[in-house]
Amino acid sequence: MSTAAGGGRYGEDVFRPEEAGEGERIDYGALAYDDTTMARLRALGAGPGWHCLDIGAGTGTVSRRLLDEAGVASVLAVDRDVRFLPDHPGLDVLEADVTARGFSPGRFRLVHARFVLMHLAEHERLVTKLAELVEPGGFLVLGDAVDLTSDRAPGTPYTAVMRAMWQGLRETIGTDVSWVPSYPQLLRGAGLAPVAAEIHVPPLEPGSPISRFWADTWERSRAAMRATGLVDDAAVDAAVRWLDSPECASLSAGLLTAWGRKPAEAGVPG
Template sequence: MTGDRSDGGRYGEAVFRPEQAGEGERIDFGALAYDGVTMARLHALGVGPGWRCLDIGAGTGTVSRRLLDEAGVAHVLAVDRDVRFLAERPVPGLEVREADITAPDFAPGRFRLVHARFVLMHLPDRERLVRALARLVEPGGVLVLSDAVDLTGDRAPRTPYSTAMRAMWQGLRATIGTDVSRVPAYPQLLRAAGLERVAAEIHVPPLLPGSPISRFWADTWERSRAAMLATGQVDDAAVDEAIRYLDSEDCAALAAGMLTAWGHRSAARPA
């Protein structure tokens, strides 16, 4: 996805390149940490047989496939800027499309479910994008957005983990435009886009040695190390210390939360 960045970098080009060895595994670590929560929310929203779904920023396709396998939906259109991981594992009912959702001509149709996870946080002009995604929801359908919430603010205890996270967020904002500061505004953005029955929740997975979320953040720091060093907040030794800290019994910290917000399109009024 495209981000608002100072040096012309893009997610997947300047950082987190899909051709880099182990990138698919890094994405899957995140999926192991969050997919259960995502699917529980989608089940609670009634996603099920007969639904046509749009999964934006589908990554390795774990949510798309679980929608088909567990929820029994009729069809999933999985969209990403690079679909190499999606194309590796085709399944019946899964349509894969390489596209940039920020493009003016992105108009794949109407869907009962439109889902985007860890996508909008990397993109500029979120108000416009939320409105555009809301227009893809058919009457009676739902838009579900999930993104990261930073829990390492000024009042968080100083640990190797919090130091690395602060440097990472600053470095990613400077290089590819990642900005999680406005994620708590998602319920208001959904309501402003004309959706109803808007609500939100936050999940914070536990940081335990060897857990998927701990391995995800360790791999993420390795891939964003150059951006982190450029902030001047950390050096190589500090990043290495943070990675060791994540895998130790001394780790006592809060992982980044995942805020999920959703809103429904009225069945009586089309967009």
């Protein structure tokens, strides 16, 4: 990730890769969302012969499943910090910044980025840039969080802390999910058609991967959340307990996945 709109950096200022447990935090998110992501990629046809680009690959769970389950030909996994990406047959690893003007790793049948652009500025430019990396007939698939803690959401410890988290991350590293529902329009503006989108909301249950993910994420972002003035340490601790209680009844942030297809070149099968 590059410098964000708020002036901070994702991996340097809040979610530091060198901190103990950061790889496990990423994996909890993967456990919550990977099945949904893979179902969509498989439905779009990801399979033998496909060369794929996985942006912000994290610990490489989607990259590896594309290779092992979908049987794609290759995956190039890209991240600014690649320490969590393992050696794996068919997996190539590139340490790079997707926002860099010179980022141009080639063209791919599938370009996928999940929980990446929400942390970065220049959304329209980046969507257009990623669309340029898709070969004719291929797909750009983007996934990011949608905040479901509206003013009408129940006033629970979870809701209060989630609101503080979104505001704190926006003010420190520039995270902004307010624009995520505009993905279909951005994909169409980048020349892709048809486009479509779907939302998955994993259940918050005691001990579930998504509950563990949020608890760990709040711990990483605790200082940023306190700085908003919306919560204190006691409120964060209460929300963690809420996640592990049978009374927990809230909606997790959802994953909005949007995709578009680059038109095939005239006379070339798509």
